[in-house]
Structures are given as structure tokens and as C-alpha cells.
Amino acid sequence: MNWLSNFMTGRYGTDQLSLALLILGMILTVLGSLFKIPWLTILSYLPFLLCLFRIFSRNVNKRRMENNKFFKLWFPIKQWFSRLRHRMKDEKNYRFYKCPKCKILVKVPRNRGKIKIKCPKCSAEFVKKT
Numbered sequence: 001m002n003w004l005s006n007f008m009t010g011r012y013g014t015d016q017l018s019l020a021l022l023i024l025g026m027i028l029t030v031l032g033s034l035f036k037i038p039w040l041t042i043l044s045y046l047p048f049l050l051c052l053f054r055i056f057s058r059n060v061n062k063r064r065m066e067n068n069k070f071f072k073l074w075f076p077i078k079q080w081f082s083r084l085r086h087r088m089k090d091e092k093n094y095r096f097y098k099c100p101k102c103k104i105l106v107k108v109p110r111n112r113g114k115i116k117i118k119c120p121k122c123s124a125e126f127v128k129k130t
Ligand SMILES: [Zn+2]
Pocket: 099, 100, 101, 102, 103, 104, 119, 120, 121, 122, 123, 124
């Protein structure tokens, strides 16, 4: 494997952006063959080639900058998804009740039977079935 490490010396290698390109290429390949769209299959070569180009690139700084840009772009998307997942989990485990006095929403765990809820804002108490 000596020739390989020699070959890779000074080259950029893999990073998150290359991985994302690889995944994108695979998704396009699958979609292309699933819906029998030839141009989608051809299009899927593009991220693969780009990924290979980046791995073997000697312009390490530029590739690193690209990866940083990708991170800045990807971060809000990732956050949005994790928030969505959080909310879905919340909806499964909690119920939301409006406080009869100050009308704010109070989060209460589900399936606890009839419980007395104390509003965290105005301390009003009310009984609900969860
Ligand atoms: Zn209240």
C-alpha cells in the first residue's frame, strides 16, 4: 500500500462536503433508476466526479474553504431538521394546555391520568386529563 500513500501525499482527501456529494450522487442514481429518468442517471455522475476531484485535489486550501462554505449552508438546514424532530417527539410525549387565567400554553406529559397543573407563569392551578 506504499504507492497509495505516496499517491495521496499532498492531496486533500475526504471531508464532509465530499461525503455529501457522494450521498447526493447515490440519491440521484436511485431516483433515476426508480423513475426511469435517463438524464437523472447522467446527472448523478456529476457529484461523483466532483467528489473524486476534491479527494485527489492538491489545492488543499481551496477545498477546505469549500467545505467551510458547505458547513455554513448546511448548518441552518440541519438545525431546522433537529428542531422538527424535537417538536415531533414533544407532541408524542406531551400535551399543551392553555392556562385559563393568563392563556399561555403549558406543557404537560401525556398519559398521567387526571392531574393538577400549575401554570408556571401565573401559578393558577387547573385540573386536566392527560
Ligand atoms: Zn397562567
